[in-house]
Amino acid sequence: PTTIWNASDYQSNSEYYQSLISPRNFDQSDNLRLDRLSSPQFHPTNGKSIIYLRRQYHMPDLRGSTTTLHWLDLETNTTVQLTRPIWGIHDQQFFWVDNNTILFLSNRASTDLRQIFQLTLPANVSQTADFIDPIQITNYPLNIDNLLVNRQASRLAFSCQVYPNLTIEETADRQMAEKASDRSIYQFDKLFIRHWDEYMTGRRHHPFLVQIARRSNGIFNFSSEPFDVLFSVDSDSPTRPFGDAKVQWSFSATGNSFAYTRQYDETSAVTWTTNLDIWTVNLSVPEHLSVCITCDNLATDTDPSYSPTDDSILVYRSHSIPGYESDQFKVKIYNSQPYYFHLVQ
Structure with missing residues (x-):
C-alpha cells in the first residue's frame, strides 16, 4: 500500500542516514533510497542559480515517492526546496520563463490530474523559510x-x-x-x-x-x-x-x-x-x-x-x-x- 502523506512522516534521505547509529554494508535497498536529481536549468538572465527536480522516496520503506522543485545558488551553494513534498505528487517539465516565474506540470490539482502550474519566486529566494504554494493555471x-x-x-x-x-x-x-x-x-x-x-x-x-x-x-x-x-x-x-x-x-x-x-x-x-x-x-x-x-x-x-x-x-x-x-x-x-x-x- 502507498503511504499517505503526513507532515510528521516526512524524512529526507540525508536525515534518515544521519539518524543511523551502527555502520552497515551498502546494499541494493540503499541504492533505491538515493534521491534522483534531474533537469537542471540556469537562471534565465544571470546564470548564477539553477532550479532542478528532486525525486525522493519514503524512508526507509520506499512506500511512496514525490518529486519537487529545488533552487541552488551557485555562488553560495545555498539550496532551497521550493515546492512541498507530498507522497504521490510529482512536479515535472518546468520552464524558468523570467527572473521569478516558473511554469511546470504537476498532479497537485484536486482532481489528481497533471495540469499547468505557476510558481512565483520571492525577490530573495535564499531567505525562503517555507515552501511556496504554486498557482494552478489549467483545469x-x-x-x-x-x-x-x-x-x-x-x-x-x-x-x-x-x-x-x-x-x-x-x-x-x-x-x-x-x-x-x-x-x-x-x-x-x-x-x-x-x-x-x-x-x-x-x-x-x-x-x-x-x-x-x-x-x-x-x-x-x-x-x-x-x-x-x-x-x-x-x-x-x-x-x-x-x-x-x-x-x-x-x-x-x-x-x-x-x-x-x-x-x-x-x-x-x-x-x-x-x-x-x-x-x-x-x-x-x-x-x-x-x-x-x-x-x-x-x-x-x-x-x-x-x-x-x-x-x-x-x-x-x-x-x-x-x-x-x-x-x-x-x-x-x-x-x-x-x-x-x-x-x-
Missing part, C-alpha cells in the same frame, strides 16, 4: 502530458491524449460514458493493436498551441483558445513510445512558428515504416496550417530545433535509408528563406 478533465513554453513566454504548447476529431472536453465525456457502460470491448481495423506495453485504443497525443499573457496580479492565463494542431489526424506528437516534446517540438526565435515531429499512424503501414516527418506551423496567420518540410524523405526526420536568432533556419536529425532503424542519424539544416537543405558533415 482540464484530462492529464496534460507535455509542456513547452516559447522564449517570450507569449505562447506555449501542451499535449493531451484525445480522440481524433474530438476536443479535450468531448474526449473526457466519451471516456466517462464508456466507463459508465462497463464495456471493455475494442474493435481494431488497423495496426498497431498493441505497441510495446500499450494497447492502441484510439486516443492520441495531440499538441495544443495557445497564447498566454500575464494578468495584473502576475499570474499567467490563456489569452486564446487552445488549438489542436492534429485535430482530425489519427496520429501522435510526440511520437510513441519514446517521443519527448523537448526534442520533438520547437518554437522559433520570435515564437511565431512551431515545428513538430509526427509519424503516420493512420494506416497499418506504420508497423513497417520508419518514416517520421517534421511539420511547421506559422502562428502569425489565423489558419495555423501545418506544412511538411521533410516529406520527400521516406526515412526518419525528427528532433527539430529552430535557430535561436533566425525563424527561417531549423536544424534536425535525419535518416537516409527508409525502413532501417539503425541507420546513422545525420544533422540537416532547413532554411525556408531561400528554400534549401544542407547536410552537416
Whole structure:
C-alpha cells in the first residue's frame, strides 16, 4: 500500500542516514533510497542559480515517492526546496520563463490530474523559510502530458491524449460514458493493436498551441483558445513510445512558428515504416496550417530545433535509408528563406 502523506512522516534521505547509529554494508535497498536529481536549468538572465527536480522516496520503506522543485545558488551553494513534498505528487517539465516565474506540470490539482502550474519566486529566494504554494493555471478533465513554453513566454504548447476529431472536453465525456457502460470491448481495423506495453485504443497525443499573457496580479492565463494542431489526424506528437516534446517540438526565435515531429499512424503501414516527418506551423496567420518540410524523405526526420536568432533556419536529425532503424542519424539544416537543405558533415 502507498503511504499517505503526513507532515510528521516526512524524512529526507540525508536525515534518515544521519539518524543511523551502527555502520552497515551498502546494499541494493540503499541504492533505491538515493534521491534522483534531474533537469537542471540556469537562471534565465544571470546564470548564477539553477532550479532542478528532486525525486525522493519514503524512508526507509520506499512506500511512496514525490518529486519537487529545488533552487541552488551557485555562488553560495545555498539550496532551497521550493515546492512541498507530498507522497504521490510529482512536479515535472518546468520552464524558468523570467527572473521569478516558473511554469511546470504537476498532479497537485484536486482532481489528481497533471495540469499547468505557476510558481512565483520571492525577490530573495535564499531567505525562503517555507515552501511556496504554486498557482494552478489549467483545469482540464484530462492529464496534460507535455509542456513547452516559447522564449517570450507569449505562447506555449501542451499535449493531451484525445480522440481524433474530438476536443479535450468531448474526449473526457466519451471516456466517462464508456466507463459508465462497463464495456471493455475494442474493435481494431488497423495496426498497431498493441505497441510495446500499450494497447492502441484510439486516443492520441495531440499538441495544443495557445497564447498566454500575464494578468495584473502576475499570474499567467490563456489569452486564446487552445488549438489542436492534429485535430482530425489519427496520429501522435510526440511520437510513441519514446517521443519527448523537448526534442520533438520547437518554437522559433520570435515564437511565431512551431515545428513538430509526427509519424503516420493512420494506416497499418506504420508497423513497417520508419518514416517520421517534421511539420511547421506559422502562428502569425489565423489558419495555423501545418506544412511538411521533410516529406520527400521516406526515412526518419525528427528532433527539430529552430535557430535561436533566425525563424527561417531549423536544424534536425535525419535518416537516409527508409525502413532501417539503425541507420546513422545525420544533422540537416532547413532554411525556408531561400528554400534549401544542407547536410552537416
